[in-house]
Amino acid sequence: MAGAAEWDARFRQGYHTDTVPDPFLVGTQEYLDLLPPGASALDLACGAGRHAIWLAQRGLRVTAVDLSPEALAKTRLFAKERAVAVQCRQMDLESPDLELENASFDLILGVFFLHRPLFPRLLDALKPGGLLLYKTYTTDQLQYPGRPRHPMHLLEPNELLRIVDGLRVWRYEECSQGRGTAAVIAQKPGVLT
Numbered sequence: 001m002a003g004a005a006e007w008d009a010r011f012r013q014g015y016h017t018d019t020v021p022d023p024f025l026v027g028t029q030e031y032l033d034l035l036p037p038g039a040s041a042l043d044l045a046c047g048a049g050r051h052a053i054w055l056a057q058r059g060l061r062v063t064a065v066d067l068s069p070e071a072l073a074k075t076r077l078f079a080k081e082r083a084v085a086v087q088c089r090q091m092d093l094e095s096p097d098l099e100l101e102n103a104s105f106d107l108i109l110g111v112f113f114l115h116r117p118l119f120p121r122l123l124d125a126l127k128p129g130g131l132l133l134y135k136t137y138t139t140d141q142l143q144y145p146g147r148p149r150h151p152m153h154l155l156e157p158n159e160l161l162r163i164v165d166g167l168r169v170w171r172y173e174e175c176s177q178g179r180g181t182a183a184v185i186a187q188k189p190g191v192l193t
Contacts, residue, residue: 019078021054022111024135024183031131031170031185032058032107036192039106042125044093045113049075049086056084060107065091093118100125106192110134114153119163128190132164133183140180155182 032039039060043052046064052075056062064075064086072088079086092098094115102124110122114136126132137148138155148154160182161172167186174182 019048019050019053021050022135025051025054025109025111025133028133028171028185029058031133032060034129034131034187034192035060035106039192040104040127041107041109042100042105044108044110044118044122046075046088047071049078049088051109051111052086053078053082053084055107055109056086057082061085061087063087063089063105065089065093067092103127105130107131107133110136112136114155116152116163123167123188126188127192128188129192130188132167132186132188134160134164134186135181135183136160138174138176138180138182140174140176142180143176144179146179154180160184 037059041055041060041062043055043062043064046052046066048071049064052062052064056079064072066072067090069090072090075086075088093113098121100121104125104127106127107130108122108126112135122132136155137153138157141148141154157174161169161184164184164186167188169184169186171185
């Protein structure tokens with residue numbers, strides 16, 4: 001795993017600074033209507049904040065977390081430019097000591113980040129009726145150039161479906177066109193309050 005210093009260097013060099021949200025997230029707009037007004041959202045490994053900003057522009061109260069202080073600085077600047085509020089927190093999502101408060105988020109978003117031991121904590125942190133939106137690379141990515149290459153960062157076929165077992169799956173897709181990915185929109189049982 002790359003440490004904070006390595007990620008900081010990548011962000012300073014201009015990597016991972018796209019401001020356009022992933023098309024999968026943009027395609028979730030109708031599902032956001034399942035959430036109450038002013039819903040709370042957690043954006044995992046937020047990078048330069050493109051997804052956190054998109055969610056905040058839709059009225060969600062967003063907490064953006066990342067290991068890299070440089071990424072969080074870019075997120076704060078991007079939020080200021082777009083005139084939205086985003087709470088930024090430096091957090092090591094791979095730390096065994098990571099604490100997320102149970103039933104604290106209406107929506108949890110993860111895009112192109114994978115740390116399998118984190119999933120039980122994410123599902124616990126999701127409020128009853130809350131949404132998990134997740135998209136990351138699969139082993140099909142090995143057919144294409146670029147990162148990631150290590151199996152710990154690549155889902156097996158249908159693995160994401162197994163991870164969200166017990167949640168209501170609203171949408172699931174695996175794609176292998178230009179890059180190998182899997183994506184899901186799943187809802188935790190219960191009613192949002």
